[in-house]
Amino acid sequence: MDVRNIVVVGAGQMGSGIAQVCAQSGYHVVLHDINEDIVERGINSIHRLLTRAVEKGRITDIEKDGTLNRLTTSTDIGRAHDADLVIEAVIENLDVKKELFQQLDQVVAAHTILATNTSSLPITEIAAVTNRPGKVIGMHFMNPVPVMKLVEIIRAIQTDEETYLKIESVAKELNKTSVTVNDFPGFVANRILMPMINEAIYTVYEGVASPEDVDTVMKLGMNHPMGPLTLADFIGLDTCLYIMEVLYEGFGDSKYRPCPLLRQYVQAGWYGKKTGKGFYTYT
Ligand code: NAD
Numbered sequence: 001m002d003v004r005n006i007v008v009v010g011a012g013q014m015g016s017g018i019a020q021v022c023a024q025s026g027y028h029v030v031l032h033d034i035n036e037d038i039v040e041r042g043i044n045s046i047h048r049l050l051t052r053a054v055e056k057g058r059i060t061d062i063e064k065d066g067t068l069n070r071l072t073t074s075t076d077i078g079r080a081h082d083a084d085l086v087i088e089a090v091i092e093n094l095d096v097k098k099e100l101f102q103q104l105d106q107v108v109a110a111h112t113i114l115a116t117n118t119s120s121l122p123i124t125e126i127a128a129v130t131n132r133p134g135k136v137i138g139m140h141f142m143n144p145v146p147v148m149k150l151v152e153i154i155r156a157i158q159t160d161e162e163t164y165l166k167i168e169s170v171a172k173e174l175n176k177t178s179v180t181v182n183d184f185p186g187f188v189a190n191r192i193l194m195p196m197i198n199e200a201i202y203t204v205y206e207g208v209a210s211p212e213d214v215d216t217v218m219k220l221g222m223n224h225p226m227g228p229l230t231l232a233d234f235i236g237l238d239t240c241l242y243i244m245e246v247l248y249e250g251f252g253d254s255k256y257r258p259c260p261l262l263r264q265y266v267q268a269g270w271y272g273k274k275t276g277k278g279f280y281t282y283t
Contacts, residue, residue: 001111003170007032007083009100011042011073013236013274014117015089017145020046022087023070024063024146025174030083032074039073046071049146080107085170087139089117092242097121098129105130113163115139119239120186120194120246123156134160137167140187141176143235151176156183185250186243194243197235198259200228204279205261211279229279233272241266 004027008019011033019031019042033039050064080086086104090096097116104114113135116126127136138154151171155164164180171178181187186194200214209217215227232240244258265271265278272278 001084003084003113003166004028005083007080007086008089009077009080009086009104010089010091011039012089014141014143014145016042016045017143018087018089018117018141019071020049020067021145021174023067027070029071030074030079031071032077032079035075039075043071043073077103078107080104081109083108083112085113085115087115087117092119092121092239094121094125097126101126101136102129105132113137113166115167117141120190120243122185123154123183124158127156127158133158135163137163138183138187139167139171140189142189149177151178152187152189153178153180154183154187155180186247190243191247194240194247195256197228197232197240198244198262201232201259201262204229205259233278233280236271236274237262237265237278238271
């Protein structure tokens with residue numbers, strides 16, 4: 001069965017971006033989260049981005065309205081019943097994701113594919129809590145989703161070929177370039193990116209340089225479009241810490257030890273841009 005209806009679970013920065021690109025590509029999308037306020041915030045952010053895209057002449061008013069018409073919201077997970085594909089984008093926490101996948105497995109139809117946007121967690125372990133492990137797969141979008149071209153498709157050890165081919169074709173429909181990787185901690189993107197961010201945080205922690213100077217070195221010296229600490233603030237420091245923990249535990253190698261300063265910022269609730277404070281302050 002072709003994918004027509006998509007439910008995106010989690011209306012945070014990633015979930016709302018994923019819902020937007022899916023609706024822009026012609027899919028019918030339900031954006032789900034735990035309460036109305038969060039879902040509304042997600043929809044408002046999509047609205048804002050589409051309005052800006054119209055102003056910049058990248059899309060027409062008709063395309064904007066069409067996209068919004070294909071988007072609905074929900075706080076009732078039962079709405080996933082009609083989905084051909086569920087894309088999960090809730091917080092980066094294995095227990096939360098496993099519980100959600102067990103729940104989704106009961107609610108959705110037999111043919112429904114369950115994809116997770118996890119940045120680092122074992123898809124194989126998430127698939128194993130369901131009665132459809134062959135239909136579970138990783139679909140790792142990059143932030144911000146409407147802008148970034150890449151989707152890392154992660155095959156769990158159980159993922160069947162039909163599921164993989166369908167997800168590859170959905171990624172194409174979304175106008176993304178996909179790279180297929182196997183299910184090991186951090187996959188490719190975060191196995192390389194996060195240790196670099198963690199090292200940048202160590203550089204600040206050890207007093208080698210200020211956040212601004214670390215970012216300037218990497219921007220002007222390495223031609224990175226954004227410094228690693230600005231990027232960490234954009235990703236969310238809570239997410240960065242969780243990914244470092246996954247790498248540290250998954251490989252059992254001390255080179256992945258999360259920097260104590262990262263841990264302390266997260267303990268303080270300084271998660272970066274989404275909370276207004278991280279390595280920088282946001283108003
Ligand atoms: P976020 O904190 O902005 O959003 C997470 C959302 O999940 C929140 O709105 C929260 O209310 C919701 N949520 C939590 N538990 C839920 C549940 N049981 N049911 C429904 N909704 C629930 O986080 P984010 O940055 O959007 O990250 C989401 C996922 O995407 C994580 O797995 C993260 O690792 C991954 N990811 C993040 C980035 C990034 O740059 N931030 C990039 C790629 C992938």
